[in-house]
Amino acid sequence: MIEHKILLVDDDRDLLEMLCSIFRRAGYTDLVTASSGPEALRVWREQQPALIVLDVMMPGMDGFEVLREIRRTSRVPVLMLTARGEAEDRIEGLEIGADDYLPKPFLPKELLLRVQAILHRAYPEPNRTVKLDAATVDLEKAEVWKNGERLPLTAKELQLFQKLYENAGRIVTTGILCETICGAFWQGYESTLSTHIRHLREKIEANPSKPVSLVTAKGLGYRLNVKGAKS
Numbered sequence: 001m002i003e004h005k006i007l008l009v010d011d012d013r014d015l016l017e018m019l020c021s022i023f024r025r026a027g028y029t030d031l032v033t034a035s036s037g038p039e040a041l042r043v044w045r046e047q048q049p050a051l052i053v054l055d056v057m058m059p060g061m062d063g064f065e066v067l068r069e070i071r072r073t074s075r076v077p078v079l080m081l082t083a084r085g086e087a088e089d090r091i092e093g094l095e096i097g098a099d100d101y102l103p104k105p106f107l108p109k110e111l112l113l114r115v116q117a118i119l120h121r122a123y124p125e126p127n128r129t130v131k132l133d134a135a136t137v138d139l140e141k142a143e144v145w146k147n148g149e150r151l152p153l154t155a156k157e158l159q160l161f162q163k164l165y166e167n168a169g170r171i172v173t174t175g176i177l178c179e180t181i182c183g184a185f186w187q188g189y190e191s192t193l194s195t196h197i198r199h200l201r202e203k204i205e206a207n208p209s210k211p212v213s214l215v216t217a218k219g220l221g222y223r224l225n226v227k228g229a230k231s
Contacts, residue, residue: 004119005030007049009040009066010081011058019053022108023115025176027166037061041069049076051119053111056082056093064096071097077122079114081106109183130165131227132213134206137161144203151203156181156196164214164224173221197222 006028010016016033023031032047034040037058044052052070056063067078080098090101099118102111128139135146142158144151153161163180164172174190181196182189201208213225 003030004028004050004123005032005047006115007032007034007040007043007047007052009034009037009052009058009063010055011035012055015055019111022111025179026112027163037063037066040066044070044074044076050123051077051079051115053079053081053115054098056080064092067093067096067098077118079118130161132204133225133227134213135204137165137204139165146203153203154199157200157203160193160196160200161224164222165226168224168226171217171221171223175221177221 006023008016008019008023008031010019013035016035020031020033032043032049034043038061040052040054043049054063054066058066063080063082067080070076070078075097077099078097079100079102080093081102081104082093083104093101099122100114102114130137130139135144137144137153139158139162142153142155144153159180160177163177174193178189178193181193197214198208201211201214204213205211213227215223215225217223
């Protein structure tokens with residue numbers, strides 16, 4: 001589970017629901033929404049989100065006006081969405097104070113990567129090491145330390161571990177993990193996931209054949225048990 005609260009703003013109700021679904025599937029559970037400029041400002045003031053995903057093209061009060069008002073008093077990170085891709089619009093948003101700009105239509109994975117990058121810049125984590133029963137994982141360096149030995153993680157192994165760590169103590173379904181490493185069209189990649197899980201266990205478990213940190217939830221997916229974490 002990712003604890004950062006995100007405000008999603010779009011006047012298109014269907015798109016707003018799609019945005020909620022994208023973020024929920026990625027592990028973001030603290031979401032608030034608004035479907036107009038004035039409502040966005042009210043929710044922002046009341047809820048104090050960590051990040052705002054803001055549509056530009058809204059009737060009445062558009063996203064540029066909303067951002068101008070927010071920037072009078074706040075530096076909360078803002079990612080702007082728009083159907084308009086012209087350079088002038090991107091420049092205007094960035095000049096007003098947007099942190100990033102994503103034209104529609106967009107791929108869900110690109111949206112999530114941009115949001116993760118903004119959150120990482122705005123709220124850097126002082127310590128990105130994860131202690132497990134038999135090993136310690138350094139997320140910044142993408143490596144595992146076990147029995148005094150350094151074991152590098154592949155890009156896919158790091159992606160998997162991060163997704164599991166974001167939801168530590170909870171089951172992450174096979175589908176979500178496959179999507180994490182293979183994208184939206186992941187059907188048929190379950191065996192690939194199993195291979196990556198096996199390699200990851202070889203690096204983080206004392207006995208990979210009897211895992212205690214990365215355990216299987218039969219028929220559902222996998223769960224990461226972090227040392228000292230509350231379940």
